[in-house]
Amino acid sequence: MAVEITGTDACGNSPKNVFVARFEEHLARGDVEALAEVLAPGCVLDVVGSDGLRTVEGREAVATALAEIVPAGLTAAHVEAAVTHGKAAAAWGSWTRRGDTVQWSHVFWFRTLKAQDFDRIRVFGS
Numbered sequence: 001m002a003v004e005i006t007g008t009d010a011c012g013n014s015p016k017n018v019f020v021a022r023f024e025e026h027l028a029r030g031d032v033e034a035l036a037e038v039l040a041p042g043c044v045l046d047v048v049g050s051d052g053l054r055t056v057e058g059r060e061a062v063a064t065a066l067a068e069i070v071p072a073g074l075t076a077a078h079v080e081a082a083v084t085h086g087k088a089a090a091a092w093g094s095w096t097r098r099g100d101t102v103q104w105s106h107v108f109w110f111r112t113l114k115a116q117d118f119d120r121i122r123v124f125g126s
Contacts, residue, residue, distance in 0.1 A: 003028050007079035007093060016084035016115045020091050020108060023118075027066055028077035028095065036063035039118055040111040046122040062121070069123055073097045087113060 005028055008021040019038075026034040036059050045056040045065055056065040076096040083090055089108040094101050104125050111119035 003074050004076045005029075005079070006076070008082070014084065016089065016110075017082045019115055020082035020084060020089045021079055023108075024077070024079045024082065024091050024093070024106070027070060028074060030067045030070055030074075032063045032067045035066055036060060038116075039063060043118055044120045046120070048122060048124045066121070066123070069125060071095055071097045071100075071102065084115070087111075087115075089115075 005025050008025055012018050012021075023035070023038060039059045039062055041059050042057065043059055043062045045062040047054045047056070047065065047069060056062050074095055074097050078093045078096075079091060080093040081091065087110045089110065090106065091108075092103070092105040094103050096102075102125065104123065106124070107122045108118050109120040111117050
């Protein structure tokens with residue numbers, strides 16, 4: 001079943017915002033290859049949850065870990081907002097599967113001001 005993604009069209013007021021919104025689309029679809037393409041080689045991922053903090057390092061390891069945070073059987077994803085300022089960015093929204101909806105929030109740091117790849121990502125969830 002395909003994942004219905006909404007909200008990313010509302011993030012188009014800047015190229016950086018669109019970059020973050022597209023990243024969230026790839027994440028919702030579990031597209032590890034597309035995720036890895038926009039991660040810096042030494043990218044660091046911090047996963048913050050009710051059980052504490054887990055850190056993952058390296059492009060491929062981070063791409064795989066990101067795909068694993070998305071609930072299995074996802075049917076819909078909504079990106080409430082994707083915003084950027086300088087090297088920092090944030091996105092938040094919800095994922096739905098079998099009628100159960102969970103909220104998420106992600107914070108990003110670009111490696112450079114050109115916003116071509118992410119150097120660090122912090123994800124918040126349950």
